[in-house]
Amino acid sequence: MKKKIRAIQYGVGPIGAAIVRLMREKQSIEIIGAIDSDPAKAGQDLGDLLGASDAPWGVPVTNDAASMLGESADVVIHSTSTLLPNVMDQLMACLAAEACVVSTCEELSYPWRKYPELAAKLDAEAKTWGVALIGTGINPGFVMDKLLITLSAASQNIESARAVRIVDASKRRLPLQKKVGAGMSVEEFRAQVAAGAIKHHGLPESVAMVSDALGLAVDEITETIEPVVARERVQTPYLEVAAGQVAGVHQIAHGYAGSKEKIYMELQMFVGATEPADTVEITGNPNLSLTIPGGTHGDIATASVVVNCIPAILDAPAGLRTSRDLPMCFLPPDANP
Amino acid sequence: MKKKIRAIQYGVGPIGAAIVRLMREKQSIEIIGAIDSDPAKAGQDLGDLLGASDAPWGVPVTNDAASMLGESADVVIHSTSTLLPNVMDQLMACLAAEACVVSTCEELSYPWRKYPELAAKLDAEAKTWGVALIGTGINPGFVMDKLLITLSAASQNIESARAVRIVDASKRRLPLQKKVGAGMSVEEFRAQVAAGAIKHHGLPESVAMVSDALGLAVDEITETIEPVVARERVQTPYLEVAAGQVAGVHQIAHGYAGSKEKIYMELQMFVGATEPADTVEITGNPNLSLTIPGGTHGDIATASVVVNCIPAILDAPAGLRTSRDLPMCFLPPDANP
Numbered sequence: 001m002k003k004k005i006r007a008i009q010y011g012v013g014p015i016g017a018a019i020v021r022l023m024r025e026k027q028s029i030e031i032i033g034a035i036d037s038d039p040a041k042a043g044q045d046l047g048d049l050l051g052a053s054d055a056p057w058g059v060p061v062t063n064d065a066a067s068m069l070g071e072s073a074d075v076v077i078h079s080t081s082t083l084l085p086n087v088m089d090q091l092m093a094c095l096a097a098e099a100c101v102v103s104t105c106e107e108l109s110y111p112w113r114k115y116p117e118l119a120a121k122l123d124a125e126a127k128t129w130g131v132a133l134i135g136t137g138i139n140p141g142f143v144m145d146k147l148l149i150t151l152s153a154a155s156q157n158i159e160s161a162r163a164v165r166i167v168d169a170s171k172r173r174l175p176l177q178k179k180v181g182a183g184m185s186v187e188e189f190r191a192q193v194a195a196g197a198i199k200h201h202g203l204p205e206s207v208a209m210v211s212d213a214l215g216l217a218v219d220e221i222t223e224t225i226e227p228v229v230a231r232e233r234v235q236t237p238y239l240e241v242a243a244g245q246v247a248g249v250h251q252i253a254h255g256y257a258g259s260k261e262k263i264y265m266e267l268q269m270f271v272g273a274t275e276p277a278d279t280v281e282i283t284g285n286p287n288l289s290l291t292i293p294g295g296t297h298g299d300i301a302t303a304s305v306v307v308n309c310i311p312a313i314l315d316a317p318a319g320l321r322t323s324r325d326l327p328m329c330f331l332p333p334d335a336n337p
Numbered sequence: 338m339k340k341k342i343r344a345i346q347y348g349v350g351p352i353g354a355a356i357v358r359l360m361r362e363k364q365s366i367e368i369i370g371a372i373d374s375d376p377a378k379a380g381q382d383l384g385d386l387l388g389a390s391d392a393p394w395g396v397p398v399t400n401d402a403a404s405m406l407g408e409s410a411d412v413v414i415h416s417t418s419t420l421l422p423n424v425m426d427q428l429m430a431c432l433a434a435e436a437c438v439v440s441t442c443e444e445l446s447y448p449w450r451k452y453p454e455l456a457a458k459l460d461a462e463a464k465t466w467g468v469a470l471i472g473t474g475i476n477p478g479f480v481m482d483k484l485l486i487t488l489s490a491a492s493q494n495i496e497s498a499r500a501v502r503i504v505d506a507s508k509r510r511l512p513l514q515k516k517v518g519a520g521m522s523v524e525e526f527r528a529q530v531a532a533g534a535i536k537h538h539g540l541p542e543s544v545a546m547v548s549d550a551l552g553l554a555v556d557e558i559t560e561t562i563e564p565v566v567a568r569e570r571v572q573t574p575y576l577e578v579a580a581g582q583v584a585g586v587h588q589i590a591h592g593y594a595g596s597k598e599k600i601y602m603e604l605q606m607f608v609g610a611t612e613p614a615d616t617v618e619i620t621g622n623p624n625l626s627l628t629i630p631g632g633t634h635g636d637i638a639t640a641s642v643v644v645n646c647i648p649a650i651l652d653a654p655a656g657l658r659t660s661r662d663l664p665m666c667f668l669p670p671d672a673n674p
Contacts (some may be wrong), residue, residue: 215669332552
């Protein structure tokens, strides 16, 4: 048996905590430490911080990233922020520590279009140190892009592509219900959208990834954010939405090649959604569609995709990778490293 | 622009012809020749042989494999037989010519369990010459294995897996309708099954691939073949099946770990199937399922998967690969080599 994969968790918010719990179930992974900027978390044992029944784990949480990254990890699981510019320094530090990186940073999932210079910088740094990094998760990273791209292998010719994800936010944690605007008035929702506070990030990244993979030559990506207004009262374990209030968010991204729409992606995330599902469609020869009835649970599945991706990123050529490039698969709990 | 990918088609039956037609649509691929053992085909121009409107293509068909393989192809598309022992010499000759191979040989899709020695021999030979080979197609190779394995990336834990493929054979070519036994009496069908003439190959290969990928530790694979009996008369463009006659085949493979069933795969292929679909399911945390309504057309989609796989096999590490290992994606017609 080879040595275990030495992993550092960077960012111990709700998603980071879910990732840590899942990594603990994998015999091939050893969590050697965690980094979090919150002074209230630093200094605790990671197991204690998560309220694990088998705590303490003897795994330190620190806010001193540099010193933790000096512990020669094989991989850093990075989950601190959505926006790529905000995490550039963190990612560069991980790479310089010669660690591969799997990040949930949505804008890292396919950064070449929005941040060509940052993407080139990360790619070069990763190659300098002989490691690979990837931004992934369930969306962006899987249901609206990787699944569509995988399905496209059965295509002879492709005209256009479409992905629709409908999420019942009732079953998600309170911060997410608030993040989609549940319970707000329509005016308040629009103000929050204008302020950039209500927005799922990642649709343009998925559109760009799919366009490049399928050769759809998208040269313009637009995005709209509208409220889903509750027609009747919705009660969740955490909050109540009255009829006429906002139940959640309805986001649409279009990818155009010239004046032609080539890619359509739609995300509905609201409390009380009765038919949650992930659906992708390819128009071409043949027409193909694929549905995951009930859809995939964002938090659970993001932790899954991230942890399951660890062997593939360790095995990948050095540089900036995306879920487009890598074969994706479950990591069995008892797999050898 | 780089040089085009130089491809040889090995075997110009119905599937080989479909592959050739699709390769002709890809700017990145140049077909330099074809090999077929049929003396009636040898000596013809490939375009003429296929009845192409733009024939002749100036692409020779020969039954002299050795001389054609001397033309330094980058890849050989191999489509001659289902059974691995029958094609070992052909595959070994392609590898020794330093060509990568994409084959539709069903038993090559995951050969380690049934033919460990042949698999090791092919792997060693491929590594000797610095090339890679793969057996793939829509089934085995995609709907019952690769899709399931891709979906598993969203799993935290997996108990068991299931794949059901229902094909309406009415829409397929006559040889396939005959191959599934359409129009036979039940007795004739059973005699043909006993003689090995009626059988879809590939289910045990898919079970083995999924077991290894998902860590399901299957140690026994069983397979049954039963007739689907027509309840009412079915008319296809090619033949008629009376009520009480065989409409097609119903094949089931089980994968057991000890006494526990871990994998179930079911293939129904019969004329008059009213709800064709490909469905894969994972029982675990979370439960996940995925359906392709209408299913994927075997011939069209096999040609798609094979041709779309060419860039990935050229890019793969030397050795024997499977669809489990490679990212799968559409090859755009105008993509650069």
